[in-house]
Amino acid sequence: MLYPTLSQPLIFFILFLTGVLSGVFFDIAKILKHLSKKKNFLFQFFLFVATVLSFFLFYEVNLNINYGQLRFYTFIAFLIGLTVEQFFSNKLIANYIKNLYNRLCEKRKKSKNSKD
Numbered sequence: 001m002l003y004p005t006l007s008q009p010l011i012f013f014i015l016f017l018t019g020v021l022s023g024v025f026f027d028i029a030k031i032l033k034h035l036s037k038k039k040n041f042l043f044q045f046f047l048f049v050a051t052v053l054s055f056f057l058f059y060e061v062n063l064n065i066n067y068g069q070l071r072f073y074t075f076i077a078f079l080i081g082l083t084v085e086q087f088f089s090n091k092l093i094a095n096y097i098k099n100l101y102n103r104l105c106e107k108r109k110k111s112k113n114s115k116d
Helices: 002-006 008-035 040-065 072-115
Strands: none
Touching: 008 040, 008 072, 040 072
Protein backbone atom coordinates (compact mmCIF):
# COMPACT_ATOMS: atom_id res chain seq x y z
CA MET A 1 0.00 0.00 0.00
CA LEU A 2 2.96 2.33 0.54
CA TYR A 3 4.31 1.91 -3.01
CA PRO A 4 1.45 3.80 -4.75
CA THR A 5 1.83 6.68 -2.29
CA LEU A 6 5.58 6.98 -2.86
CA SER A 7 5.28 6.78 -6.63
CA GLN A 8 2.73 9.60 -6.97
CA PRO A 9 5.32 12.38 -7.53
CA LEU A 10 6.93 10.33 -10.30
CA ILE A 11 3.53 9.62 -11.86
CA PHE A 12 2.66 13.32 -11.65
CA PHE A 13 5.93 14.27 -13.36
CA ILE A 14 5.54 11.68 -16.14
CA LEU A 15 1.96 12.77 -16.84
CA PHE A 16 3.12 16.39 -16.82
CA LEU A 17 5.64 15.49 -19.53
CA THR A 18 2.89 13.63 -21.39
CA GLY A 19 0.85 16.83 -21.36
CA VAL A 20 3.83 18.73 -22.76
CA LEU A 21 4.21 16.17 -25.55
CA SER A 22 0.49 16.41 -26.32
CA GLY A 23 0.90 20.17 -26.58
CA VAL A 24 3.58 19.58 -29.19
CA PHE A 25 1.01 17.60 -31.22
CA PHE A 26 -1.28 20.64 -31.20
CA ASP A 27 1.62 22.91 -32.19
CA ILE A 28 2.36 20.66 -35.14
CA ALA A 29 -1.30 20.98 -36.13
CA LYS A 30 -0.96 24.78 -36.02
CA ILE A 31 2.20 24.68 -38.13
CA LEU A 32 0.51 22.42 -40.68
CA LYS A 33 -2.42 24.85 -40.80
CA HIS A 34 -0.01 27.68 -41.55
CA LEU A 35 1.70 25.67 -44.28
CA SER A 36 -1.57 24.56 -45.88
CA LYS A 37 -2.66 28.12 -46.65
CA LYS A 38 -5.13 28.20 -43.72
CA LYS A 39 -7.71 25.81 -45.07
CA ASN A 40 -10.30 25.26 -42.37
CA PHE A 41 -11.09 21.62 -43.19
CA LEU A 42 -7.44 20.56 -43.01
CA PHE A 43 -6.97 22.43 -39.74
CA GLN A 44 -9.98 20.64 -38.22
CA PHE A 45 -8.57 17.32 -39.42
CA PHE A 46 -5.15 18.11 -37.91
CA LEU A 47 -6.79 19.06 -34.61
CA PHE A 48 -8.77 15.83 -34.63
CA VAL A 49 -5.61 13.79 -35.20
CA ALA A 50 -3.79 15.71 -32.44
CA THR A 51 -6.69 15.11 -30.04
CA VAL A 52 -6.79 11.38 -30.79
CA LEU A 53 -3.00 11.10 -30.40
CA SER A 54 -3.14 13.00 -27.10
CA PHE A 55 -5.91 10.78 -25.76
CA PHE A 56 -4.08 7.58 -26.67
CA LEU A 57 -0.83 8.93 -25.26
CA PHE A 58 -2.53 9.80 -21.96
CA TYR A 59 -4.28 6.43 -21.90
CA GLU A 60 -1.14 4.40 -22.59
CA VAL A 61 1.03 6.31 -20.14
CA ASN A 62 -1.62 6.10 -17.43
CA LEU A 63 -2.10 2.39 -18.11
CA ASN A 64 1.63 1.58 -18.01
CA ILE A 65 2.75 3.93 -15.23
CA ASN A 66 -0.30 4.17 -12.97
CA TYR A 67 -1.70 0.69 -13.67
CA GLY A 68 -4.82 2.18 -15.22
CA GLN A 69 -5.97 4.02 -12.11
CA LEU A 70 -7.62 7.30 -13.03
CA ARG A 71 -7.20 9.80 -10.24
CA PHE A 72 -7.83 13.50 -10.12
CA TYR A 73 -4.14 14.41 -9.93
CA THR A 74 -3.42 12.51 -13.15
CA PHE A 75 -5.78 14.78 -15.09
CA ILE A 76 -4.41 17.86 -13.32
CA ALA A 77 -0.81 16.90 -14.15
CA PHE A 78 -1.70 16.30 -17.80
CA LEU A 79 -3.59 19.61 -18.10
CA ILE A 80 -0.84 21.57 -16.34
CA GLY A 81 1.74 20.13 -18.75
CA LEU A 82 -0.46 20.93 -21.74
CA THR A 83 -1.08 24.48 -20.51
CA VAL A 84 2.56 25.19 -19.73
CA GLU A 85 3.65 23.93 -23.14
CA GLN A 86 1.02 25.98 -24.96
CA PHE A 87 1.96 29.12 -23.04
CA PHE A 88 5.69 28.79 -23.69
CA SER A 89 5.33 27.58 -27.26
CA ASN A 90 3.10 30.52 -28.19
CA LYS A 91 5.44 33.03 -26.60
CA LEU A 92 8.81 31.60 -27.57
CA ILE A 93 8.86 28.85 -30.14
CA ALA A 94 5.92 29.73 -32.40
CA ASN A 95 6.99 33.34 -32.87
CA TYR A 96 10.54 32.23 -33.68
CA ILE A 97 9.31 29.69 -36.24
CA LYS A 98 6.97 32.24 -37.85
CA ASN A 99 9.76 34.80 -38.13
CA LEU A 100 12.12 32.21 -39.59
CA TYR A 101 9.49 31.08 -42.09
CA ASN A 102 8.75 34.68 -43.13
CA ARG A 103 12.46 35.41 -43.62
CA LEU A 104 12.88 32.30 -45.75
CA CYS A 105 9.89 33.29 -47.89
CA GLU A 106 11.28 36.81 -48.35
CA LYS A 107 14.69 35.47 -49.38
CA ARG A 108 13.03 33.09 -51.81
CA LYS A 109 11.02 35.93 -53.38
CA LYS A 110 14.15 38.08 -53.66
CA SER A 111 16.07 35.28 -55.32
CA LYS A 112 13.24 34.72 -57.82
CA ASN A 113 13.09 38.44 -58.60
CA SER A 114 16.85 38.69 -59.09
CA LYS A 115 16.81 35.78 -61.56
CA ASP A 116 14.18 37.52 -63.69
